[in-house]
Amino acid sequence: MKVLVTVKEVAEVEDDFEIADLDVDPRYLEYDLNEWDEYAVESAVQLAEAADEEVEVVSVTIGPERSEETIRMALAKGVDRAVRVWDDDIEAAEFLDVASKVRLLEAVVAEEDPDIVLSGVQAHDTGFGATGVALADAIGFEWGAVVNALDIEGVLNDGVARVHRELEGGIEELTEIDLPAVLTIQTGINEPRYASLRGIRQAQSKEIAPKTLSDLGLDFSAVESELFLTDMYEPETESDATYFEGDAGEQAAALASALREKGVGAE
């Protein structure tokens, strides 16, 4: 059995930042493993650990060489090997929309032939929340979006993913999904492990296979998007809050009197 897990390196923006051209100035960006993907990686590794048979966990990343640091984190947590898709044409692409990513991932799926694909619900940076489901449809897999509970035994023994999908308003939908399937994994589904020292050491010798468009039998048209990002700006703040100034003591005193006016702490 093979599990393919998508791993994205995402940029997080510092509190204070500037925008340069059409993106946040890289000086204010920090790169990290996408939070949702951390949970997807953990689910994938748990599947492998629970299985009697050999289960291989392969990660796939669309990202530049810099992202290998992030990929190593996934390898240190138990992913067996990694595929990293990138080349000059992808680098030059103006905007990798959902359809572009699906064309790349679809080619990787064709090479790897996984039984189940796990992805995060969304990426922290672009936040489309759509690649997993679109990929499933493209590769003819069944799917489930926003999965926050997964019965591992069902996946291993029955060919069925019994999942909870986290709907709005504290309601979960119980769904049975025939495999092969793509599941998009929600935060909180498990407790992502910390990489052990041994894991970190082992990760150094695990394979990260670089793939170009032509390696995947594609050309630049695969990353030609019909979406163009034409502007980026800080949203106007509409705050009409009353701010309490001063040191912490002064702020707390002023806030306390405002709260008392609202009847807080009256009893």
Add this chain to the structure above:
Amino acid sequence: MSDVLIVAEHRRGEIRDVSYELVTAGRELADATGGDLHLAVVSGDVDEFATRLNLDGVDAIHTVDYGEEFNHDVYAQATCALVDDIDPQFVLMPNSVNGLDYAPAVANRLDLPLVSDAVGMTFDGGLTVTREMYGSKVETTIEVDAERATVTIRGGEWKATDADGDADIAAFDFAPDESAINSTVTGFEEVAGGDVDIADADVLVSVGRGIEDEENIELVEELADALGATLSSSRPIVDNGWLPKNRQVGQSGKVVTPKVYIAVGISGAVQHVAGMKGSETIVAINTDPNAPIFDIADYGVVGDLFEVVPELIDEFQ
């Protein structure tokens, strides 16, 4: 070809709010393209839903009477079949958990671009969508260089349409390929039960990521005690297992409307704000002056919670 198709959302017999907002967004877009607004109701009591969604600005309602609850395979197939029939320029779906369970498949199947989580839309010969990035830190403009497209819209961004309309309601002739329905909804579960109902509290002290460590939760517990308040939290606290799920405020947790809501170390992601923006008075304590929580706060303290909260506890002891 200039028409707009919107797909309504319902769950367990109730029409979801975003359906009424889709009518508004869809009508605005159809006015700009010069087309008709079509509304699709798929599964459940479609006749009842169609009557209730017969709203001002809707030109035609298509009912797909198949199944009871949402099933993504049925929704994807039905939406694609309707697109074949109606030939709309744009398809608008909700950016909800269920919307994101079929909209990407619709886009892929029809080979149309998808722009998800739209917070604004304009059409002037081409479609331009406003959406956020980097966890709401920036807004972006996305231009769609295609004649047709699919869009999912964020809930709460468009006003709901309430006024009655006079659309034609017709049953859409649709029989799904049942061999391609490979997922089954077997039930629902309410997850927010337990010892305390944060929705009943008059005063909530709510803790977020800024608390940094599990052992610091004690500090906000102390504050809640001093204020006679109930403790709640944002999502990351529950994801980390520091507080139980029944304490979670937000889209996937509880919607609360207390008299006073005190957000401690909560940045105010849109999913959180959806669960507490109806509070009478909102207080925010956060180190980041640009945190979106301040946009909806009545009182703001820009400062380190580890300095402010102990002082505040002292004030009430």
